[in-house]
Amino acid sequence: MPRPRPLPAASPVIAMSRRALVFQHFNNDTPGRIGALLEAMDIRCDVVALHRGDEIPSLASYDVMLVLGGTQQAWQEEEFPWLLMEKEAIREWVSEKAKPYFGICFGHQLLAAALGGEVGYAAAPEIGVTTIEITAEDNAHPFIAGLGGTRQVMQWHSAEVKSLPAQAIALATSAVSPIQAMAVDSHAIGVQFHCEWTLERIHGWGAMPTWTRALDEAFGPGAHPRFLAACTPAMPTIEAMTDRLFDNFRRTAKL
Secondary structure (H helix, E strand, C coil), X not given: CCCCCCCCCCCCCCCCCEEEEEEECCCCCCCHHHHHHHHHCXXXXXXXXXXXXXXXXXXXXCCEEEECCCCCXXXXXXXXXXXXXXXXXXXXXXXXXXXXXXXXXHHHHHHHHHXXXXXXXXXXXXXXXXXXXXXXXXXXXHHHCCCCEEEEEEEEEEEEEEECCCCEEEEEECCCCCCCEEEECCCEEEECCCCCCCHHHHHHHHHCHHHHHHHHHHHCCCHHHHHHXXXXXXXXXXXXXXXXXXXXXXXXXXX
């Protein structure tokens, strides 16, 4: 896959008339490369920090929903009561309104849980650069057109989608977590992997004690430089895949 081109900047003279509703679940998380691709289409990202008590706004004024990763689990509604409202908003958006939805990691799991699928702990965590297998080209959903076969991705999760909602189909798999991506009709996609991460963001983790502690717990003391070194050579190919995946989503969901 060719090296990704730099992202185009959003026009400075055209006001962003379309809006993306972004659900955030922990501090310092951002829409990353997916957010930049949306903004390049003159779509403004409005981030709602659910973990900090932000209320979910009316869905009527939004064009796309982007749901990010989280440190919570999809079934922890007693610990995080706002999960009930978030799942209801996702269900309304995807099932009733049938509008464009992009879910990443926790957002992938919440899409499944909101629509009647099952989410639980995976047999083992997947962290760092891993390999997935995308559905063969001859049976490909438009979301994964041109992406069939083995792909490297970035992961950080301990839970997984155990069973699909009735209206969803699987798009990708891995040896650890069989449902690595799914589609609901032609307007909603969930991916277990972190296609929004950028190398710049991973660099920045070195200054964030929460991230460095988590990396040390996963890989041993002083893990951040080793993690960064492992990610660096893989990132151009991963970003190129992200760009193709988003372009397929944009076209198929008529965003």
